Amino acid sequence: MNRYPLWKYLLLVVVVVIGVLYALPNLYGEDPAIQISKRDGAIGSGLQAQVAAVLKKDNLRYKRIETEGSNLLVRFYGTGTQLRAIDPIKKALGKQYIVAVNLAPSTPQWLRAIGAKPMYLGLDLRGGVHFLLQIDMAAAVGQVLDRDETAIRRFLMNKQVPYASVTRHNEQLLIRFTSTAQRDKAQGLLAGQYRDLTFTAKNTGGPALVAQLSDAALLQTKQYALEQNITTLRNRVNELGVAEPVIQRQGQDRIVVELPGVQDTARAKNILGATAGLEFRLVYQGGNAAAAAKSGNVPLGARLFYERNGQPILLKSQVILTGDYITNASSGFEQQNNTPAVFITLDGQGASLMTAATRNNVGKFMAVVYIDTTPETKMVNGKKTTVYVKHDSVINVARIQQTLGQRFQITGLSSPQQARNLSLLLRAGSLAAPMNIVEERTVGPSLGKENIQQGFNSAVIGFLLVVLFMAAYYRVFGMIANLALFANVVLVVAVMSMIQATLTLPGIAGITLTVGMAVDANVLIFERIREELRNGNTPQASIHAGYDRAMATIVDSNVTTLIAALILFAFGSGAVKGFAITLSIGIVTSMFTAIMGTRAVVNLIYGRRRRIKKLAV
Amino acid sequence: MFYVKNTINFMRPRWIFMAMSATLVLISIFAIVTRGLNFGIQFTGGTVIEVHYSKSVPLSDVRSLLHKAGFPDAQVSNIGTARDVMIRVAPRAEKNRSKVGDKVVQLLSQDTTQKVTLRKVDFVGPTVGSELRQDGALALLYTVIAILIYVTLRFEWRFALGAVLALVHDIIITVGVFAITQLEFNMTVLAALLALLGYSLNDTIVVFDRVRENFRKMRKGSPAGIMNAAVTQTLSRTVITSFTVVLVLLSLFFFGGSVIHNFSLAMLIGVIFGTYSSVYVASALALTLGVSKADLMPTKKADVDDRP
Numbered sequence: 053m054n055r056y057p058l059w060k061y062l063l064l065v066v067v068v069v070i071g072v073l074y075a076l077p078n079l080y081g082e083d084p085a086i087q088i089s090k091r092d093g094a095i096g097s098g099l100q101a102q103v104a105a106v107l108k109k110d111n112l113r114y115k116r117i118e119t120e121g122s123n124l125l126v127r128f129y130g131t132g133t134q135l136r137a138i139d140p141i142k143k144a145l146g147k148q149y150i151v152a153v154n155l156a157p158s159t160p161q162w163l164r165a166i167g168a169k170p171m172y173l174g175l176d177l178r179g180g181v182h183f184l185l186q187i188d189m190a191a192a193v194g195q196v197l198d199r200d201e202t203a204i205r206r207f208l209m210n211k212q213v214p215y216a217s218v219t220r221h222n223e224q225l226l227i228r229f230t231s232t233a234q235r236d237k238a239q240g241l242l243a244g245q246y247r248d249l250t251f252t253a254k255n256t257g258g259p260a261l262v263a264q265l266s267d268a269a270l271l272q273t274k275q276y277a278l279e280q281n282i283t284t285l286r287n288r289v290n291e292l293g294v295a296e297p298v299i300q301r302q303g304q305d306r307i308v309v310e311l312p313g314v315q316d317t318a319r320a321k322n323i324l325g326a327t328a329g330l331e332f333r334l335v336y337q338g339g340n341a342a343a344a345a346k347s348g349n350v351p352l353g354a355r356l357f358y359e360r361n362g363q364p365i366l367l368k369s370q371v372i373l374t375g376d377y378i379t380n381a382s383s384g385f386e387q388q389n390n391t392p393a394v395f396i397t398l399d400g401q402g403a404s405l406m407t408a409a410t411r412n413n414v415g416k417f418m419a420v421v422y423i424d425t426t427p428e429t430k431m432v433n434g435k436k437t438t439v440y441v442k443h444d445s446v447i448n449v450a451r452i453q454q455t456l457g458q459r460f461q462i463t464g465l466s467s468p469q470q471a472r473n474l475s476l477l478l479r480a481g482s483l484a485a486p487m488n489i490v491e492e493r494t495v496g497p498s499l500g501k502e503n504i505q506q507g508f509n510s511a512v513i514g515f516l517l518v519v520l521f522m523a524a525y526y527r528v529f530g531m532i533a534n535l536a537l538f539a540n541v542v543l544v545v546a547v548m549s550m551i552q553a554t555l556t557l558p559g560i561a562g563i564t565l566t567v568g569m570a571v572d573a574n575v576l577i578f579e580r581i582r583e584e585l586r587n588g589n590t591p592q593a594s595i596h597a598g599y600d601r602a603m604a605t606i607v608d609s610n611v612t613t614l615i616a617a618l619i620l621f622a623f624g625s626g627a628v629k630g631f632a633i634t635l636s637i638g639i640v641t642s643m644f645t646a647i648m649g650t651r652a653v654v655n656l657i658y659g660r661r662r663r664i665k666k667l668a669v
Numbered sequence: 670m671f672y673v674k675n676t677i678n679f680m681r682p683r684w685i686f687m688a689m690s691a692t693l694v695l696i697s698i699f700a701i702v703t704r705g706l707n708f709g710i711q712f713t714g715g716t717v718i719e720v721h722y723s724k725s726v727p728l729s730d731v732r733s734l735l736h737k738a739g740f741p742d743a744q745v746s747n748i749g750t751a752r753d754v755m756i757r758v759a760p761r762a763e764k765n766r767s768k769v770g771d772k773v774v775q776l777l778s779q780d781t782t783q784k785v786t787l788r789k790v791d792f793v794g795p796t797v798g799s800e801l802r803q804d805g806a807l808a809l810l811y812t813v814i815a816i817l818i819y820v821t822l823r824f825e826w827r828f829a830l831g832a833v834l835a836l837v838h839d840i841i842i843t844v845g846v847f848a849i850t851q852l853e854f855n856m857t858v859l860a861a862l863l864a865l866l867g868y869s870l871n872d873t874i875v876v877f878d879r880v881r882e883n884f885r886k887m888r889k890g891s892p893a894g895i896m897n898a899a900v901t902q903t904l905s906r907t908v909i910t911s912f913t914v915v916l917v918l919l920s921l922f923f924f925g926g927s928v929i930h931n932f933s934l935a936m937l938i939g940v941i942f943g944t945y946s947s948v949y950v951a952s953a954l955a956l957t958l959g960v961s962k963a964d965l966m967p968t969k970k971a972d973v974d975d976r977p
Contacts, residue, residue: 176928184797321768490794494770498721499788506926514920518913525909558857561921561929562864565936568917569868572910576875579906605878608823612874613867615815620863623808628860635864 054595054659056652064652067644068539074546077159077170083115083127084134085156086141087295088149094122099145106144112137125156153313154295171549173312174556174630175493177507179500180312181320184491185285187305192277192485193223193265200249200263201225202370207245213238216258225249225263235259274305277485282307288324307487313497321489330375334409335417335449336366357421359446360466367419367446372409377402383471386463392471393463403458410456420448420462507560514564515541518571526578528668532653533574536645540570543641544634556630566638569613573646576602581669591664599651606647614639679900679948680893680956686949687957694838697845704848709855710791712805714760714798716769719789720777725751731777738776740769748927753788760795805859812866813837820870824877825964831954832873835946839869843939852931861935868914868936869943872907873951879903880952884962896956900948911944 088103089095100117103126107114114137115127126141128134134153142151155178157170175182197220204227208215215238216228229235232255239251239261248269254260265273278301285307289297298310314320336354344350345364354366377398386393398406410418423444448464465471495503519537522530544563548555581598589597614636621632658664710717728745731754735743744757758769770790778785813833820829840862847854879899887895918940922933 186794321771488794489792490797492770492790492792494787494790496721496786496788498786499719503926503928506924507929510921510924510926510929513924514917517916517920521913521916557926557928558860558932561925561932564917564921565864565914568914569871569910571913572871572906575906575909575913579903579909583902601882605875608878609871609874612816612819612870613864615819616812616863616867616870619808619812619815620860623804623811628856631857631860631864635867 054592054655056655056659060648061652064649068542071539071543071546073163073166074168074549075542077157077163077168078545078549080158080160080170082155083129083158084131085128085154086126086134086137087120087152087154087156088124088126088141088145089122089152089290090149095119095124095149099124102144103141106140107137110137110140112140120156125154127156127158150290150293152293152295155313169549169552171545171555172552173504174554174559175310175312175495175500176557177500177504177555178312179495179497180310181314181495182311182491182493183309183321183324183489184302185281185307185309185324185487186490187277187281187307188486188488189274189277189305190223193270193273194220195485196265196269196273197223197225197263200246204242204246204263207242208238211241213241223264227261227263228257229259229261232259235261278305278307281485281487285309285324306490321492324489330378331421331423331444332372332374332406332409333367333370333419333421334372334413335419336368337416339366341366357419357444357446359449365419365446365449367421372418373398373402373405377405381475383468383475385468386461389463391463392465392468393461394465394471394475395459395461397459398457400458406456406460410452410454414452414454416452417449418452419446420464421445422447503557507557511560511564511567515567518567522571522574526574526669528657529574529578529581529650529654532650532657533571533578533646535653536574536649537567537570539649540638540642540645541567543645544638547637547641548634553633554630555634558628559630559634562631562634563638566635566642570638570642570646572609573602573606573642574650576605577647577650578669581667585667585669591658591667594667595654595658599647603647606643610639610643673901673904676894676898676901677904679897680953683949683953683956687953690838690946690950693845694841697841697848700845700848701841704851706844706848706854707851708802709853709858710757710793710798711856712798712802712854714793714795716758716760716773716793717789717791718756718758718770718773718787719748720754720756720774721786721788722752722754722781723784726754726781726783728754731756734776734780735773740773743773760793760798801856808859808863809840809866812863816866816870820874820877824881825960827955827958827960827964828877828951830958831951832870832877834954835873835943835951836866836869838946838950839865839939839942842942843935846938847931847935852934855931857929857932858935861932861939865936865939865943868940869946872911872943873947875906876900876903876947876952877955880955880960892956892961896952900952907944907947911940914940 088099100119103124104117107126112133113129114133115129117124117126119125126137128137138151138153142149145151159168159170201218201220204225205215205218208218208227213234214230215234216230218225218227220226227238229238235253239253242249242261242263243251246263248266249263250266252262252264254262282299282301285299286297289299289309289311294311294314296312298308300308302308309324311320333355336351339351339354341356341364344354344356344366350356350366353369355369357365357367359365378396380397382395384393384395385391421444448462450463515537519534522533522537524530526533541563544566548559553559577598580602581594584594584597585591617632617636617639621629621636658667728747732743732745735745735756740758742759746755746757747753748755756773758773770792774785774787774790813836816836817829817833820832843862843865844854846852847858876899879902880896883895883899883902884892887898890898915937918933918937921929922937925933
């Protein structure tokens with residue numbers, strides 16, 4: 053009665069073998085490496101030889117160069133050569149390539165062939181920075197309405213419907229008319245044209261229309277803002293040259309960015325968090341800027357701005373074009389005065405907009421407005437709220453020398469550093485809405501190493517203590533339980549590697565804890581077997597009854613722990629999620645190893661013997 | 670080794686232990702209300718910076734430097750060694766809050782000739798912190814409710830109530846210890862509490878399972894006697910399992926480093942009380958609530974007496 057069918061043994065063997073295979077990559081460690089990718093598109097076939105030549109020239113020893121997806125990976129023997137190799141490679145390849153330092157898993161080819169990869173280490177174990185960014189959705193909606201505002205003006209003008217004014221108030225547009233007849237005519241025309249907006253008639257302070265984004269359009273705008281910001285962040289992170297960055301959405305309006313190995317957080321933050329935008333506007337002719345600044349009376353069709361030195365200036369309220377149309381930007385020095393400059397290339401649409409705006413305005417002045425948005429916390433009605441404050445400053449005013457097209461330059465920047473940062477931001481594309489860093493974690497590389505060491509040590513010590521105790525207390529059965537424990541750890545690691553879960557320090561604690569708790573199933577079974585023996589049952593019957601009776605209890609108690617772990621997973625964030633994952637996986641695998649695994653071994657040892665006098669339990 | 674031949678009368682002194690538990694819970698609640706918890710920055714918001722100096726540095730120097738440089742609220746303390754310094758800055762209502770960390774590191778490295786290495790910076794915005802506190806409390810609540818439902822379905826409402834009160838008892842006492850000692854209550858401690866919910870219940874279920882089995886099997890005997898038999902029979906298992914878990918936790922506590930220090934401490938306290946509460950809160954309560962044999966008999970199928 054204590055025999056298992058062959059298929060159960062086969063299943064066990066297959067599961068354990070697969071477990072060992074997929075857990076194996078974690079033992080191989082990592083190679084210091086350099087990862088090379090091209091900014092736009094795939095790397096060419098000649099790149100490998102080119103890099104090899106560079107390394108050979110500088111006498112830098114490397115393990116091997118290989119293509120990995122759309123990247124080229126150069127593996128080194130030590131971090132010394134790895135770090136020395138960066139500069140020559142960067143220099144040789146030029147700016148089209150992104151060269152990043154990386155730790156590449158040195159999983160052998162035959163394991164990679166079956167898709168086995170090591171677990172991904174969390175930031176607390178490998179060092180780096182973690183940002184949680186929140187998108188200002190009100191601003192995203194505002195931007196869309198700003199665009200509509202201009203379009204509606206033009207539309208009404210084209211349709212020859214006179215209007216008094218079009219203004220934006222937060223998330224609404226207010227269009228004023230001089231008569232209700234005109235308003236009603238406009239309402240019909242506008243509703244047909246702008247399906248994203250809902251128009252409601254209003255009569256306070258004269259006939260007017262209030263336009264709002266429809267619910268669907270609102271949702272879409274927010275979705276778009278999130279996606280656009282994620283894309284932009286990805287581009288910016290590429291600019292930083294970080295290997296294996298994590299950029300994910302979290303909830304409705306947040307984005308998580310994890311940059312392993314990055315130490316210079318100030319720079320990372322400036323590039324990620326900066327919400328620089330550019331606007332090109334014509335200078336308003338004929339107004340008096342100083343007077344307007346004093347009185348606050350800005351002429352119609354103009355807006356008041358300030359230059360960097362505090363000088364007020366009036367610009368046309370119409371924007372020629374925004375930073376969105378910029379396809380490339382590079383920094384350098386302007387030839388005539390040798391001052392820092394940014395060279396800009398526009399896309400086709402941007403180029404035609406620029407040409408159209410400058411063609412008839414040669415000889416007039418054009419200004420470049422730099423928009424920087426910073427979050428500020430204010431107390432509103434006793435509650436802390438974050439307000440995004442737009443700081444716009446005119447960084448450059450220049451006479452339009454000729455009709456501008458696809459390429460032109462911006463000058464008037466204060467330092468080469470500023471020119472470089474500006475070009476970087478422009479190149480990386482603009483954000484759909486400003487973002488605010490709401491959480492940040494930086495873990496130094498030394499701390500990461502220490503965490504891994506301590507986590508590993510404590511896990512091993514805990515494991516050994518339990519193993520020794522079980523062997524001493526339950527003898528043969530204890531050894532069998534230990535076998536199951538070991539298999540359990542292998543399976544947890546294998547499953548985590550398969551699903552590419554992130555291993556964190558609390559995750560290690562979770563694995564260790566499942567070791568302590570996985571024993572429980574075996575303790576329950578063994579205690580029950582002892583009890584049956586004491587009641588005078590034969591050893592074979594006791595084994596059978598022990599497993600049988602303990603089963604319900606084990607399932608019950610494990611399901612409850614699983615419930616807690618799953619809720620933990622749903623609510624926890626970051627490191628705690630890691631703990632919940634390992635705990636859940638550990639519970640499931642331990643049921644398998646502690647019940648089926650130990651039973652199989654027990655059956656193998658005792659099942660075929662007819663007469664057993666004593667059980668070593 | 671832990672085999673006990675005669676049934677121990679666990680239930681006789683139950684009133685004393687229940688009174689003791691009630692007192693401990695009240696003390697804990699009192700401590701939580703009056704002293705509050707020393708929440709980690711993940712819950713309060715703010716910035717924590719850890720730096721490592723190449724030689725030991727007097728904390729007073731670091732403190733006065735920061736206080737002068739516009740961080741009058743900075744708390745400075747050592748962690749582990751005299752060369753590792755932790756600085757905690759409360760959330761501030763000004764712009765560039767997220768740059769506090771960079772600024773502090775810059776200040777520290779300018780001031781001394783020593784090499785200052787940045788080990789860790791944590792910044793959490795105030796809104797994220799309060800959200801986490803809310804989510805954490807909700808997670809605890811949901812877990813308790815889910816467990817209440819599960820145990821009611823598997824056993825009976827008296828057991829479910831006993832089990833859940835035992836859980837609440839364990840959690841409150843563990844949180845109480847953190848309130849009394851003012852040790853930092855951070856995200857990992859919250860994780861420990863949730864893991865404890867699972868563990869403590871695990872222990873209770875094992876006892877209950879045996880109680881149910883005994884009720885069905887033993888024809889004679891009062892409910893108290895049956896409870897006693899169940900607790901005695903599962904005693905060795907309870908002691909051994911708790912012992913192995915404690916072994917692991919001690920290892921995590923002593924060798925696991927500062928990050929999981931409070932986690933393992935919370936678990937240790939919880940495991941000890943969880944083991945005790947399975948007997949003297951969960952079982953004792955179910956007994957006091959009047960659990961009886963009839964409540965636990967399997968529901969019999971209707972007899973086939975309507976034969977034609």
